[in-house]
Amino acid sequence: MRSPFRPYTLPDASVLAAHKSLIRSLERRGLIRGGLSLGALVMLTGCDVERPESVESALLAISRFNDRVQAWLFDPNRLAPTYPESMILRPPKFNAYYDVTEVKPVDGTSWRLDVAGLVAEKRAWTLPDLQALPQRSMVIQHICVEGWSYIGGWTGVPLRTFLERCGADLRAKYVSFKTADDYPSSIDMATALHPQTLLALKYGDETLADPFGYPVRLRMATKLGYKNPKWITAIEVTNTYPGGFWESKGFPWFAGL
Amino acid sequence: MVCRLMRRGSLLRASLGLCVLAIGVGPAAAQSPTPGGMPPPPGMSLAQSAAMRFPQPVRVGDLLGRQVLQPVESQNVLGRVRQVVREPDGRLMVIVAFGGLFGWGARPIAVPVDAMVLLGQDMEIVAFTPDELRRFPTFAAAGTHVVPDDTIIRVGLAKPSH
Amino acid sequence: MRETMRPLVTAGRPLHPLPLRIMHWVNAVVMLVMITSGWGIYDDDVIIRGFHFGSFWRLGDWAAWSLNWHFAGMWFLAINGVAYLVYGVASGRFRTKLLPIRPAEVVRTVVDTLHFRIAHEDLTVYNAVQKLLYVIVILAGIAQVVTGLAIWKPVQFSGLVALMGGFQTARVLHFAGMAIIVGFLVVHVTLALLVPKTLLAMLSGGPRVGAQVSDKEELVR
Incomplete structure (x- = not known):
């Protein structure tokens, strides 16, 4: 492919x-x-x-x-603080580079997740495929580069699990994402393998709502909000710096917490 | 680490930049191509515009006490959510303790829920300006029904304004 | 006898030695960068609802560049700040110039100032209020680095954030630290302009102080 x-x-x-x-x-x-x-x-x-x-x-x-x-400061074994479920803000805070009225919902039944780059198995994943993988939940603080924060509860497939299932080269430098809203993004492999990095399918106990990235978005406890792309359509494992939407406009790439 | 920085020659350019600052601060441009919390387009009903904002389920009890903000960069506080009521015609209204100074001298006004949005832990009034809100009558409870805390209602969203 | 009475004075060092002057002016520029870029970052999500800095006051034409200025300035601030602290302690400048601060003297200086009796003839001695303000602003500068670190890396330094009462409180503390430094700056710059020789001393070095006298002269005195 x-x-x-x-x-x-x-x-x-x-x-x-x-x-x-x-x-x-x-x-x-x-x-x-x-x-x-x-x-x-x-x-x-x-x-x-x-x-x-x-x-x-x-x-x-x-x-x-x-x-x-x-x-260098990022400790792959350090876990971000977690919070009780009672503190989850429902619904979460919306943000994007456009207002909410411009959100284009994605059809979950026809949606496919393409996998490319340094992986053994380059195939397209369906939503039931992802739902069948082991899931993990975390209640973490979402911190936006703008300064605001809230407590959110996310459930999904640990990105590490997903990359392992794809036979990805875990020594590669970057994991890169493409989305349905033209918001390219990329992260370092160390953060991709962190236990609090999820391909999130649910918020609280509910399926992700349209404005928050249904069917799949990235949620990391160790990065600023803008590093978490929504409506993911493709994942690539690569050694070539992939950049990102805000990064190309001046924001820092690593953006670790 | 610092030595490496110097070797790359960026230190020189950075200090040049620092000199620029000493003389003046550059003018600013808006960050967002589309600011959040824009008022509904002319001719559109409140219900229609609210429907475009992906109304999300929210527990009424979770709205009480929230700050109500004006959708502008300075996030001016318009008031606080006191109650949610249903009017005899079925419309949901948010009772906002409006105006005053730090809550002192505020009076309750009824704002249609379709004129408001959720912004994280706060709410915003997107369909009315502060001037228009000032002309709202003080809320009279007669004929309305208080919506219980555990009721789930739907409220639209907005992105932060700046 | 007469010979021992002759003070054996050698030329002293300037009131503000060259390294100190360099560090002062580097700090002045970097502080301005940090403060005005910080205002740019602040405006993206105001802490005091209803209050934001206009575009005139911001460094960086939008948040990303304010942030880049801030994260570039932090190195200059931290390295210069550490150099200043090491210098201040090692040279004894902090001990001789800033200590001790006696509360009674602070009160007296404040009362004098309110009666417009500002004594500034002797640049080499700081009055109690000056000492207090300098100590406060040095501590505020250190606090800014600590709260800044907490905001920059709230997961890697989660213990620090917890100690401050959470991420949002750390932000408020970082903002408050800025307010203290800006408050100091207003007073500091106003006084420097009112008594221009203090400003000139920070450029030229000022009067020579710390003249060396011989041991014999010490005994006679």
Whole structure:
């Protein structure tokens, strides 16, 4: 099966190789020019530059460094605090990059979960397939990068169990997700194998409601809210950095709690 | 770790950035392409607009005491949920202790549940502005029925506004 | 005898040695970065309902960039802060300049200030209120790092979060720490502008202090 993550046409790689030195000199020149014009702009306007490129790239470089620090701080054996079921907020808090009125419900009967990349068994999973796997429940705090939080109760298949059933290469770097709402996302393998990382099918004791990602979404106790894609349609195990929706707009990739 | 950071040359660029700050703070742009809690489109009934917001089951008792917010970045507090009642015509109304300062001097008003949404542990009024709410009559209980705590009703959702 | 009376003075160090001045100004810039980017993060989910910082006050044109500024600034703040604390303790500056703080002196200075008797002729000595404010702002800075760490890594440092009474309380404490630092800044900057020589001293080093005298001179005195 072809990976659903690969674009259909790729640019000819030899073009890049042929012009490598030119590209490098362009980058260098751009950096110097960018730095100079930034200084000039600051002098002239008292800084009404929203986000100069050089500042942006410096901040992103530090953010990538922070990703490595975060991965180093992440203890795969440390469990996030759990809470009594009585504290579960029903219904949970909704958030997306669009308002709730734009939610496009997914039909659970025709829904399939594609598996791709470094896995032994590349097949499409149905909802009953997932329901037949061992389930785990957790009542954990959902923490959003915006600052709010709530206690939520989630039930589903531990992602570790699922990856093992797929014969995934558990030494690969990334697990990447595609969703029905065009919200690509990816996580590190250490977090994917964490016991509090679930392919969630239920909230409380009820089937996941449409706005919260029916039929399957990711729920991790060790990452910020935006790392948890809803309406998952494909999973890929890969060593190539897959990025994500908010990550491409500037948010940190690791986003560990 | 720090040495590695310096070697990558990002320290220089970061300090350049710090200098930019010292001179001024850049203007801001809105984050969300679509803010949450938008009022219903003109011409649409409250019931129709509420139906677009994926109404979710919620226990009435879980609504009582919740803060009621205005769907704006500063999350202005409009009041608190006091009660849910059913009007003689069957409409569900949320009785909000509206206005006042930290609850002092608030008066109860009846807001249609279809004009409100759930936002996590809070509620928002999306279909009326604070000015419109100020003109709402003070709620009179006569003829209405208090909806018991254990009743499950459906309330629409919104994403946070910012 | 006359020879021993001659004070054997060697030139002292500036009131604010160069490393201290560098750390002060690095901190000034980094603190501004942390505070204004923090306001940008705050605005995404306000803590005080009804209150948000306008876009003018925010560093970063939206939350992701405020966050990136904050998480870049934190390294500069922490490294500079640790260097400052080590320097302050090792050089004895904290002990000689900031201690002791006697409550009676604090009260007297406050009363004097209310009568517009602000003594600032001698830059080398801090009055009791100054000492108190500097100690408070240093402690607030340390507290910001601790509460910040709790908010950044509430699972890895879950014990710290529990100690603070939960994630949301940690957020409120982090906000309160900012408010204390901003309060200090308002007073600090106002006074520096009212008594410009203090500002100049932080740039040039100020008067020379700590002149060395010989042992014999000590005995005579």
